[in-house]
Amino acid sequence: MAFEKPVVVIDNGSYMLKAGFACDNHPVSMFRTVVGRPNYLKGSYGREYYDVYIGDEAVAKIEDLELSRPVVNGRIVHWDNMERVWHHVFYRELKAAPEDRAVILACSVTTPIEEKIKCCEVFFETLNSPGLCVQSQSVLSLYGSGFTTGISVDLGHDTADIVPVYEGGLISYAHMQTHYASVDISKFIKDSFDERNIGLDIHAEEVLDGIKKNLYLTQNVAMSRKNYRRTYVLPSGEEIDISQEAFMAAEMMIQPVLVKGYETEVMPLQEAVVTCAMKCDAELRPELYDAVVPCGGVSMIPGLNERLATEIENITNKPVTVLSSPEAYAVSWLGGATFAGMPASKKMWVSKKQYEDYGEKIVRNKFM
Known part of the structure; x- marks a missing residue:
């Protein structure tokens, strides 16, 4: 599946999000995966206008804000905040329109298919992306190191996952x-x-x-x-x-x-x-x-x-x-950039049209 413009690679980490274009050799943007809202809201959304801060901006104002992590233990736990983070990635960090860019999304090895379906829903229905490919961070870390078979030792913020990969496929058991x-x-x-x-x-x-x-x-x-x-x-x-x-x-x-x-x-x-x-x-x-x-x-x-x-x-x-690797923190992102340029990756994409025609059935078929 060919796209007119370079693919965007997003590595959804629990602590740090890495994002950039597949044509580059390093993420364009790296920031904390946190969303900050004013303390006085006390967890509610409030009825009046207020500023929402994303990433390092939120951390810098920690005295005045209540910080929320949309990704915990590799799982997305707050979808509204996650949408805000992805919106921030495109419009503030990459300065690219999401409707022009297909996306490779690196997720945790424990991500269930229901979460992948929800990701497709957000990217296709809210952000209007032309294509999406959801891949495990563990698999992409092998690609980022120049291999398709090996053992990924992913030592992250709140999970430490060790998983074998054979010819680009997880041996999940x-x-x-x-x-x-x-x-x-x-x-x-x-x-x-x-x-x-x-x-x-x-x-x-x-x-x-x-x-x-x-x-x-x-x-x-x-x-x-x-x-x-x-x-x-x-x-x-x-x-x-x-x-x-x-x-x-x-x-x-x-x-x-x-x-x-x-x-x-x-x-x-x-x-x-x-x-x-x-x-x-x-x-x-x-x-x-x-x-x-x-x-x-x-x-x-x-x-x-x-x-x-x-x-x-x-x-x-x-x-x-x-x-x-001197950039072990970004190996999964580098793997996503490598994977985007591989001929074998073409059959792994879900396009917006396929999603509109087949719904979650095509997502289960490609990303199960």
Whole structure:
């Protein structure tokens, strides 16, 4: 299916939305997936006119606004806000008319078909897009790394999904979750601060995001004292020691029992990857281990890829290739841009006319 103008790729993340044109090699726009309304509304819509803020504008006015996340755990939970975000993407960020642009929408591996049908309804009936293709972020992360077969390790804001992909198709029955994503890292750090009587104000999320940039993993759980110390300056100007949090919060991904001292619901990342591969046919496993692709914001932690490869090899006694990327946070978006230009993608689109003729039946046929 050919379109006159370059396709728009939108990666609907729970924390950050990435959007841009398939002809580019990087997203044009990246902003927080939040919608802000005045505090005085107290969750209602109000009968008088008021300003609605999207993304980073909303975060900047956090004192005066009530923030809402339209995407939670990879699922769209507030459709009116999601429509506003998509409208903002086209008219404010990309400055492109949606009726002129077909869209590749990257969604979570857990997105049900009912949600995909609702996406088609919004894009075709409200935004009047000429075509839509809904693809899993996990599949697109493989395309973005130059592979069609491998294991996607998607470490996002509120979900950590490990899923094998074979020839561009999800092996959904082997899907694993570690239950330790970015929001859990934030909670771990905050709990640690509470034990140390360090209080955080309304800007706690901003502070926690800054601290998470200091996390690291070592190859053998050892670090010299000179390299161990980490500090962080709070908005108030106070400098605090975050050495323990910087080390332990990341190590929790690999050895939760060692960090906590007791059994938790957190599954070690390397065990999730191996279990995911073991659920697949034996002849597939070598090919899957040849392309283990970490993606999402948490995958940017220094040392993660090297440590993950070591831990998997220790379990399997087989060589493993963990692919690294300087733009791991945008790998799924890059995969969408790659997928848009592939001849095989033509049969995956739903056009506006097809939707008008067949309704949700064509959506179930293409995106099930």
